[in-house]
Amino acid sequence: MAQGYATLIKEATLLLDKFNAEKQCVEEFTEDASKAIENLDALDKKFILDIISGCIEQKKLLDVVINVFYAQSGKYLLKADRNQLAIICYFSMFLIDDLGLECFSKIVNSLDIKKMHKFLSFFFNITNLSTWIQGEWSQIYDAAYVERNWIAPLLRWRPEIEILMAQLASRMSRGSQFKKATKKNTEPHEFSLTKPKARPLPAPEPIPLQEKHLLVPTSTYRVPKEKQVMEEVKQRNRQKAEQVLYKANTQQFKCANPQKSERTKRVMSQIVRSHDAQLKFDSLHTSGTPATHKPNNLPIRLNTTAILREGALYNRQVEEELRRMEQLVEGAGEPSSFLQWQKEMRERDLQEQLAQVERRRLEGRISYEEAALARTRIMERNQKTALLKKEETAKLMQRYANKRLQEEKEMRDLVQQVADGHKNSKAAKVKLQEFKQQIVKEVSEQSGELLRQALEEAQAELSRKFEIIRQIRAIESVPLIRHKFVDETETAGHDLLGEMSLTELRERLAMLRDAEQREHQDRRGHILEDKKSREQLLLEQLDTIALHRTALGQAAARRQEEKRARRELQQGVAEDERVVALQRRLEERQQERQRLKQREKTKAKISEQSATHALKSWNHRKQKLEEQHWADLEQRLERQVQQEAPNTLAQKKNTQGLDINL
Structure with missing residues (x-):
């Protein structure tokens, strides 16, 4: 039974390790866990699911105890045992009254004794329970509820738990006493000298x-998602606009009678006839200027989806128009007069709006020009301050250059003095360096020769091994010729139910192949019939689309007329007095800005000429100083050579005298 509890606790621990609170909810996780443990008994399965759901729901309370336990007493325990300790803590808090001390003891004894003893001694400590554990739990739940339901029962069970911990301690002490193993005597064996060592296989x-x-x-x-989203937004906006237009056309003037009287209709027809009589229908009309952008009348080849979609769109439009006509026949109002008034008011508002937009644009241009003028003035002031700074820095640089030349001159003199003192030591260093280079060269030649010999020996050994491997593989690749004559009309003789000969198998396969071919032909006939019906439907849809496109072309022509009228309206806006005044003011600001730019260009040329002149004078002065410095160096070298010449002659004479004496 103890082994059974250990298995169940281990299964519950593994399932809790897989739980991720950010990606899974409790219900989904319990369903997945129940599927994972379907092979267990019903009682064991219910026991594991109750443990998992309880530990997940009371995770905050359990984490308070487990985190502090790992920080204080469980520093050397594995993090993988965290969920196992959480299950024992859950049993102690919620299920110890239901399970009883005997069952709880079996569960604890089935697990690791040292870990359980350490955790139970930490958890059932009176100081820990009555101080920080109660305080932390009281921050999550009510203090009275915590005291009544958890702290008091745990303190009540503490004496029995102490007995259990004493038993665990005694088992630990017994387990720590190691038994001294009996030593085995050495048994002599004969040497196996005749048995050869197994030959290793060659490495492939x-x-x-x-x-x-x-x-x-x-x-x-994959089609981009943005395009699909834009199409959906367009479709929704179009549907909203159509709904608003439909409501505006059908739900206006509900209180009044929209039907006109006979007298009103008669007067309107007379006005229309008189207006038509004044029109000049018989006059000659010009064809107008040729269009700069000719429309492309080439037919567009649509696929099946586009044809069906466009046909469905036109069918919906036709249904809406028929519905509108039926409503007009039933007595609904015709909003033509209201639409005419609405159109006039919109044109007037548009004219005012265009004039206001033009004024704002000109005011913005004027403010931009004024800002540009202010910016140029600030730049001029900054340029003046920059010129003053440049002059000051040029003076400082001149002073610094003179100081550096003086320091370099002093350093050269010092270096010359030190070099004279080190002439004798340099010769000895050169000889020592040549001797070391000769030794290094000899050693490198010897090591290179040894490496070359070792490389040749390794290559010869490797080629020999490759030749042996090639011969072995050639021997193994020779095929074994085995002839076996088979009668295709007889069975294999295995006494199976579905056993058949090769001839029968071929005949059955041929029959299956014929059946599949007939089925394929039937399917192909159905597909051709469906294709013909679809083509007929597409032709009908294309006729409908062509009819609607002609109607849309006429509507586009009417819209072009409206655009032409709107363009004339914009020309009228451009002739507004306030707009003309703003344009004049803008031109003045632009002229002033051009004058300032011209003045800046002339100033820049003058400053550039002065800078080049100053640079030339500085280069000339620097060149003179360098020439003087090199002349001083040459004179110093000449004096030094003249001083050293008598000494060298005396040394040569002394050496010649010594040679003669020898």
């Missing part, structure tokens, strides 16, 4: 692995 050559090719990304064949 590594087969080169083909690099895995990169897969084509799925985004290549």
Whole structure:
């Protein structure tokens, strides 16, 4: 039974390790866990699911105890045992009254004794329970509820738990006493000298692995999501606009009678006839200027989806128009007069709006020009301050350059004095360096020769091994010729139910192939019939689309007329007095800005000329100083050579005298 409890606790611990609170909820996780433990008994399955759901729901209370336990007493315990300790803590808090001390003791004894003893002694400590554990739990739940339901029962069970901990301690002490193992005597064996060592198999050559090719990304064949979203937004906006237009056309003037009287209709017809009589229908009309952009009248080839979609759109439009006509026949109002008044008011508002937009644009241009003028003035002031700074820095640089030349002159004199003192030591260093280079060269030649010999020996050994491997593989690749004559009309003789000969198998396969071919032909006939019906439907849809497109072309022509009228309206706006005044003011600001730019260009040329002149004078002065410095160096070298010449002559005479004496 103890082994059974250990298995169940281990299964529950593994399932709790898989739980992720950010990606899973309790219900989904319990369903997945129940599927994972379907092979267990019903009682064991219910026991594990109750443990999992309880530990997840009371995770905050359990984490308070487990975190502090790992920080204080469980520093050397594995993090993988965290959920196991959480299950024992959950049993102690919620299920110890239901399970009883005997069952709880069996569960604890089935697990690791040292870990359980350490955790129970920490958790059932009176100081820990009555101080910080109660305080932390009281921050999550009510203090009275915590005291009544958890702290008091745990303190009541403490004496029995102390007995259990004493038993665990005694088991630990017994387990720590190691038994002294009996030593085995050495048994002599004879040497096995005749048994040869097994020959190792030759290492096969590594087969080169083909690099895995990169897969084509799925985004290549997928339509962009942004395009689909834009189409959906367009469709929704169009539906909203159609609904608003439909409501505006059908739900206006509900209180009044929209029907006109006979007298009103008669007067309106007379006005229309008189107006038509004044029109000049018989006059000659020009064809107008040729269009700069000719419309493309080439037919567009649509696919099946586009034809069906456009046909459905036109069918919906026709249904809406028929519904509107039925409403007019039933007595609904015609909003033509209201639409005419609305159109006039919109044109007037548009004219005022265009004039206001033009004024704002000109005011913005004027403010931009004024800002540009202010910016140029600030730049002029900054340029003046920059010139003053440049003059000051030029003076400082001149002073610094003179100081540096003086310091360099002093340093050269000092270096010359030190070099004279080190002439004698340099010769000895050169000889020592040559001797070391000769030794290094000899050692490198000897090591190179040894490496060359070792490389030749290794190559010879490797080629010999390759030749042996090639011979072995050639012997193994020789095929073994085995002839076996089979009668295709007889069975294999295995006494199976579905056993058949090769001839029968071929006949059955041929019959299956014929049946599949007939089924394929029937399916192909159905597909051709469906294709013909679809083509007929597409032709009908194309006729409907052509009819509606002609109607849309006429509507587009009317819209072009409206655009032409709106353009004339904009020309009238451009002739407004306030707009003309703002344009005049803008031209004045632009002229003033051009004058300032011209003045800045002339100033820049003058400053550039002065800068080049100053640079030339500085270069000339610097060149003179350098020439003087090099002349001083040459004179110093000449004096030094003249001083050293008598000494060298005396040394040569002394050496010649010594040679003669020898």
